[in-house]
Amino acid sequence: MTSRSLSIFETARLSAFAAIKIGLRDHTVVLLAALFFAMVLVSAYLGWSATGTVNSIYAKAVPVLQAQGKPVPANPVGDTPPLSLFRNMVTYVALLGALAALVLGHQTVAADRKAGVVPLLFSRPVNRTGIALGKTSAIILAVVAVLAAAGFINALTMLVLPGLSLGGAVWLGLIKFYSVSALYMLAFGLLGAICAAAFKTESMALLIPVTVWLTLTFIVPQITANIGPMAALNPQSANLVAPTGAFFTLTSSILGPISIAESYRYLASSVLEITSGAGTTTTTEGALMTLAIANLALAWAFVFTMKRLDACRSNYRD
């Protein structure tokens, strides 16, 4: 009996199924996904709480204003775009979503390396590009599944809350928000997979992408727009005006194209209508381009790293 070599597509399909099965069995991935869902529920609660609190304040303010003979303005809840209720999701995707994606991407490669199957696998007539594409597809499917479930929870919240006008534009906005979030999380999933293939120890393979994430989330926004580390967590920071001067013009033009955290915050905040975008020099097209190029570059880097993975090395230390 002779073994036939599999085509790139067959290899990718088999590799994707195997990676998804491994991801579902991994407690860490499941735990982080559960934590992310918990935060989706918290975000929904905060949206509900915000509406309730503002309504109560308005109800108490009306008699006070009437007693003072002042004009009573309209309830601000009526002017609040429905999707802005989920403004906390921008922060949770940027924090927990990115971390969960990073661990998921890491596990798709690390599971094979820890099991010691890499030398065996690469001794067979398999296409390494196909394996990398399969693992990439698994990461995409997992990210889309998690975000689809999160979107479903948000949709239910909007249907339950009274007084929201839910037109087609709102539902389209929700889809756009999760599409942009998928692009952001996918970038970190691919980064996790690259590091798992490139580093000798699991600890370094986790620590390095976390450091990259810290740099992109907290340091780069400060250099390009003087947004402090804690302020960077606030989705409203997408609307902050960068200080004038040659320094910030130079840094934003050099670092802007690689600042995917800022691009994501800008796009997500614009879609959720929590920013007018007036304070930034970023454009929707520019921010989308940044995320798309980052994903393509990382996907290429992952294929390259998988091709360079030492087929003789089976050990993958803690």
Add this chain to the structure above:
Amino acid sequence: MISRYSQITTIAAKEIHDAFRVHLLTLLTGFLILAALVSLSVSAIALHAEYLTYIESRDLLISLGKSAADLAPPAFFPLKLLRGFIEHIEIIGAVLGIVLGYRAAAVERGHSTLALILTRPLSKFTFLSGKLAGNAALITFALAVTFAIGAVALAAISGVGLGVADIYRIIIVFGAACIYVVSFFLLGFALALSIRKLPTALLAAFAIWLALVLIAPQIGDTMDPDNQVAGGVFRTLGVAKPEQIEILKSFKTYETVRDGIEQASPAKHFERFSFAILGIKDIYNGLPIAEVVKERIVDVWSLLAFLVALAGLLFLRPLNLTRLTKE
């Protein structure tokens, strides 16, 4: 028989030697210093840009024959430039603590020396104390270097020499930073000595770090009634301050829950204390140190309680060696 003190210092010395050998401490401290310097430089550049805008506006008013008396010049307090520096200690300093805690356990588990060490005439308490002493010394050293470079850079960037009172204030914040980062060391160390898989322990520590350092303060901030409408709900409605206070009295439970969420974060306590001592928070700017410490003593107790609780968890929990052997 070697004394317990000698055993502790031997283990501590080995920790320090190991940490420098693998360059992990150097790398993370370098990253923290880089972040702190970036923050200081950018804050100074932003302040300079603000000053130039003020000069431009003032000159324009004067050229139009108007008075520039109503145009307030930007206030300059050198210690205020440390805002981003403190926030980086909050975020990256905690990561440094977690990674050192993880490494302290992983190095023994990875080489399967944990069980061997504890078969020797050495108590669990002595072993853990040695590890804690060594890593606390490393953290103090790393933070001392970071704060010293930060203070020198602050004086150089701002062009204003720091006074004795300013240096005292920085030293007090350095002390609070040591307590804060050692707490996160204890978290990483305790988890890496409890969870069967080491990478899971590292991720669990990061998940707790996310919740305590980044998510809890953010939730508290979001729940602030005045943050729920762009521009502030009371400003939008045109409600004056005395009426605001009256209306907010009926949200006492809500405010208690909100404050409770913020109080759960050790990062928030470190931030509130540091911002008060350094005068970053305007209401404390210019107040004597003793007065500020007295007013923010609750933050000091909260940081110490967090440290003691984690130390208790580490020392009182039995070590399950069968569970911790290498897979």
